[in-house]
Amino acid sequence: MRLLDAGDSAVLAEFDDLDTVLAYxxxxxxxxxxxxxxxxxxxxxxxxxxxxxxxxxxxxxRWLRETRPLAGAxxxxxxxxxxxxxxxxxDLPEVGQLTGLGVxxxxxxxxxxxxxxxxxxxxxxxxxxxxxxPALRVPRRATPRVAVPAGAVGLAGEFSGVYxxxxxxxxxxxxxxxxxxxxxxxxxPALLHPGVTVRFHAL
Numbered sequence: 001m002r003l004l005d006a007g008d009s010a011v012l013a014e015f016d017d018l019d020t021v022l023a024y025x026x027x028x029x030x031x032x033x034x035x036x037x038x039x040x041x042x043x044x045x046x047x048x049x050x051x052x053x054x055x056x057x058x059x060x061x062r063w064l065r066e067t068r069p070l071a072g073a074x075x076x077x078x079x080x081x082x083x084x085x086x087x088x089x090x091d092l093p094e095v096g097q098l099t100g101l102g103v104x105x106x107x108x109x110x111x112x113x114x115x116x117x118x119x120x121x122x123x124x125x126x127x128x129x130x131x132x133x134p135a136l137r138v139p140r141r142a143t144p145r146v147a148v149p150a151g152a153v154g155l156a157g158e159f160s161g162v163y164x165x166x167x168x169x170x171x172x173x174x175x176x177x178x179x180x181x182x183x184x185x186x187x188x189p190a191l192l193h194p195g196v197t198v199r200f201h202a203l
Contacts, residue, residue, distance in 0.1 A: 025041040026070040026195065035050050084202075086203045110136060114197050130159060132158075134158075138172050152173050153173065
């Protein structure tokens, strides 16, 4: 673990890989130090924002270094978020060829395991999902699309995700959903947040 100051009220903890990030995030989130305002996981880091009136940088650093990572899912976790998918994506046939699974095999693999939201980013409501079948790992498109529609379900590397709004994107699109990833009138606005389990099912 490497600790870096991020302004005067945040510390960035760097780790070797995503699995380690998730293990530390679970542990930190389960036993938050008083004064911690927010924990923001990413692919290789966890940003810890804190209230300087309640705690200090040294206490945060000590908490981070003394915390032991938690492996595996919490047995008390909430029920999975179920997302219905129409497997009608324009890249589905190509993904079937790249993986050797064929179209039906890609669909079966995508719905066959639960996914976990590792972290959020790119756009409000976009969750990077991990834990799927390793056979689904495919590269990003050589040429990104100028516009990917909201609700598009994609694959890239070890991740799956759902585009919350129309935006440019280079992921391989295998389907679409009507589930709203981001709704400003909902509390909380994001359907997915780090640590949540996602279960896809075919429509």
